[in-house]
Amino acid sequence: MDLAVTLIKAVMRAFYSTRDILVVDALILHEALRDDDLAYLMAINTKDLHKICGKLREDRFLTVHTRSELRPGNPRPSNRTWYYINYRHTIDAIKWRVYNIDKEVQGTTVxxxxxxxxxxxxxxxxxxxxxxxxxxxxxxxxxxxxxxxxxxxxxxxxGGHEQSTRLNDQFKFISELLPKIDAAHIPECDFDRALSKARPVVRDATHQRAATIPVDDGSSRPMAVRGLANVGPQSIAVNISTSDGPSEAEKEAERLRKEKIAQQNALPSWMSNSTITGESFSATAEAGSLGLSKEAAGGESKSNLVDNSATTQIDDIFEKIKAEQAAMLAREADAEDEEEEEEYEEEEEEDDEFEDVMATGDASRGEDSSDDRANKRVKVEETGAAKADSGNEDEEDEDELEFEDV
The missing domain is CATH 3.30.40 (Herpes Virus-1)
Structure with missing residues (x-):
């Protein structure tokens, strides 16, 4: 440990300012310090101290730990910042920086x-x-x-070997200590160990501070959950029985428990029964099955009577609606029949345009064929426009008007 302390002090005095050196020396002396105690030793405020410690923390020369502490008279704990040195991390950081500088110098060979x-x-x-x-x-x-x-x-x-030689001469105090430190054993240093070996800070009468008590919030336990300090069972009861199954008392208690749950989960009548027919949706909802009392059953019967009267009124309304719909359908059927009759009369009128014409001819022909030959039907077509046509057209129309059987 003495070699590690010597190495850290030598590096701090070679590359850092006076305030940084004083902060590290105070941590080496006291092992662990709270931010207000370290600010008191440095004779600066905590804001400036946090800036200095932030830079040293980036360079791995100190470690920051936050702990919840409780002040007397204040029920709410507050987070306080502590500083200590983890010597293994600091030595590794020094080795890494020396290696990077030497590599940069050797890489610029000209x-x-x-x-x-x-x-x-x-x-x-x-x-x-x-x-x-x-x-x-x-x-x-x-x-x-x-x-x-x-x-x-x-x-x-x-550059090249000359610059590397000058670098080795300047870093000789580090290169001589590192092999010795590698051969020695550096113990692991965490906050609990540093706090156990910490030296108290002696303040004068004008700069006293209130004592605080650390709060055990379970942060030291990896699997602990804050706010759940005791989640296990408070007591365990074991009952030993010689019977094969549950006793009568247990059966009665189970039945009462089920009835209580059924009463709590029972639906109201307006939800479980139909508002039209009054029947239950489940068809099994009865007062006796739910373990209801007679008074409750009587109240339900009264509500059922009210529901039945409302049901009859609704049924009458539906009957009236059905009668009106039937009458409307009958009127529509009558209207369709009238339309069919009108269409039939129009067709009859079109058929009246055809008439029967008796065949005319000579008397001798009529006498010979009066018994053997029947009169034929000839279509007569009258066209007003044909009468207004020329004479040639009139002759063609007359030939078309009469047809005779010869």
């Missing part, structure tokens, strides 16, 4: 012939030795852009 060692102080241009060989003046090499003399610095853009 060959010697490509190093830009000459630069112009006027236009800030940089050139390699091969690029300025053809531009030489009385004062040395000249810039190709502004023709001014160039300055030479060998370590201006040092």
């Amino acid at each position: 060959p010697v012939n490509e190093k830009k060692e000459y630069f112009c102080s006027f236009c800030k241009a940089e050139w390699t030795a091969m690029e300025v060989l053809d531009s030489v003046g009385p004062e040395g090499f000249l810039c190709h852009r502004c023709r001014r003399p160039l300055s030479f610095e060998a370590d201006r853009n040092a």
Whole structure:
């Protein structure tokens, strides 16, 4: 543990500001501190302290824990913030950052012939030795852009092995401690262990704070549910009986329980019975089956009488409606019969246009064939328009008007 503390202090003093160093040193000394106690030691307000601790938390130099605490006289608990150091996480974060920096330095390796060692102080241009060989003046090499003399610095853009060597020299205090820490055992550090080893903060008389009591909300138990502290059975009763089945008392209690449930679930009469016929939809709803008393049965009979009177009135209304519908159907049938008679008379009128005409001829012919030959029916067609036509048309019409049997 001493090696881990030494490593953390060395890194904080090499790369962080004074306030950050003081916060980490206070946590190393006291193991675990609440935010108001740490702000008192730092002589700053809690808002500025949270900003500093937020940055250190991102860098994994401290860990934040929130706990519900109860003040005396206040029934509602409040969440308080605690800080402590998890040494394993902090050492791993330091290793990771050193590895990333070393990887970046090794990745920027530049060959010697490509190093830009000459630069112009006027236009800030940089050139390699091969690029300025053809531009030489009385004062040395000249810039190709502004023709001014160039300055030479060998370590201006040092890279590759040179930069890696300088990095190793600067990180030597870290690289020497890390192998020793890997060989030693660093115990696991969580909030409970840090709080058990915490040193109290001694305040002066003018900066005392009220004592608080932690609230056990079940957060330490992974499967606990807040608000359900005791969900198990309060008591267990076991009855041992020698009979094969339930006793008479149990049967009676079961029957009473079922009757009570049936009374609670029973539907009113206007819902269970038909409003037209008064019959029950289930056809089994009786007062006796539900275990009703005689008074309840009498009240139901009265309601049934009222329902029957209403039913008879509804039946009369339906009979009247049926009679009106029958009368309407009879009137429609009579109207259809009248229409059929009118159509029949029109057809008879059309048939009257045909008349019987007796055949005419010579007397001798009539005498010979009067007994053997019957008179024939000839269609006579009168057309008013034909009489107004020319003479030739009149002769053709007369030929068509009379037909005789010869």
